[in-house]
Amino acid sequence: MSKLDESLLTGLPPFSRLSRGEVREILDQATPRRYPEGAAVFREGTPAERFHLLLDGFIRVVRTTPEGEQVIALHIPPGQLFGIAPAMGRDTYPATAVAAAESLALGWPVRLWGDFNTRYDGFTTETFRTIGARLGEFQTRVTELATQAVERRVASALLRMANQSGRATEAGIEIGFPVTRADIAEMTGTTLHTVSRLLSAWEREGIVQSARRRITVTAPHRLVVLSGAAT
């Protein structure tokens, strides 16, 4: 296996304060892997053996209910740690992680977690920060699900994806990975039918454009209004 380049990590928050040598050490213990779209990095309920860092692509974190319904809990952008619940003292993964688009990730055995925290300055702090952000996002989602109507939730979900992963095109902001109506339904706790109706309506009004599995937000400000952020 060829050596990984150190520049992969130096810019990223969890490792930004480390020396070249330290980054080298960390990289030498990592296993890089490519995940084609749809491939699972790990599955809910399986023994939690590794934690990961996403270098490129997008990871979708999914939970399945006993009844077989799926809920998309989170999207992980490049540069973030994921699958770190094991590092928090769990012995199985609490959710499934699948590649939402072709992805590249590093993985480390979970036994290194303690080392990373004690040896590398800033790693703990930055990890707390990441988790804090994630907790915040969950809190927001709970609040949304509990208080807002479907239309607002869908608008918020689109905006979140556009912000996290959007690419500017001449038509507007295109979401950076393939999304189906069913995906959006699983993010917002509704059905693909309702999502389809909403997107059709928004397309008629010129707020979004959508091709098969690709969505472009053409009028973000109007979506913001629909999402209820305004008062």
Added chain:
Amino acid sequence: MSKLDESLLTGLPPFSRLSRGEVREILDQATPRRYPEGAAVFREGTPAERFHLLLDGFIRVVRTTPEGEQVIALHIPPGQLFGIAPAMGRDTYPATAVAAAESLALGWPVRLWGDFNTRYDGFTTETFRTIGARLGEFQTRVTELATQAVERRVASALLRMANQSGRATEAGIEIGFPVTRADIAEMTGTTLHTVSRLLSAWEREGIVQSARRRITVTAPHRLVVLSGAAT
């Protein structure tokens, strides 16, 4: 101010691996405070100056939407850290914490957070564990809100409270702090009317008993069935 007794902390996870002297150090820097029922420990959006440990009572973590609706995000049981988001790199509190029952908590200035992590063995690990558990709970709530009908959500909320704070009585498990129908509505994203109807129905069926602001679960197994955990 009289010195706090060291036995307050020795049993608790974040401090369990520390020596007597270390516990003493930590206690000497803490400010203890009593919060009567309904009092706020801190408020959403205010500068995050301290983090806390609940010694006794119950803390309710509440978020308010721009429209003024409230959502109860979490209940904190004794022995847990709370208000630690500032320690994760935020400068304001993301939610409000109020005492759900008369409570006693210690508080430390947030600048000590770094010290605690570097100086005290096990503190970081245990904190990650706590946060991991909390993330897990949020994930569960999101899943519930997204997929389950109101009746199931209310059943789950009651069970969660009974598990976290229940006291065994001869009638059944009594929830350890006062709860109104409106509170349950704010936990489950419904209205107090719907909650009232459900509780009335369950009371007729002998699943719960309720007096003003006190709820006792008399047939937990039947609630579990209603919550949909069974298959």
Added chain:
DNA sequence: CGGTGCCTTGATTTTCATCAACACCTGTGG
């Protein structure tokens, strides 16, 4: 060129929020 996955749209039904009215308990102050 057939099949599967993705998307759309209409009709019907269900769940739950909303509107409305009232009853009860508890503590407070006259």
Added chain:
DNA sequence: CCACAGGTGTTGATGAAAATCAAGGCACCG
């Protein structure tokens, strides 16, 4: 001691939002 106010809880009637049921179309892949 009693009246009464405010917080709490109940229950019925109505309506709207969104799920479910149903059917079909289109595009991409092998």
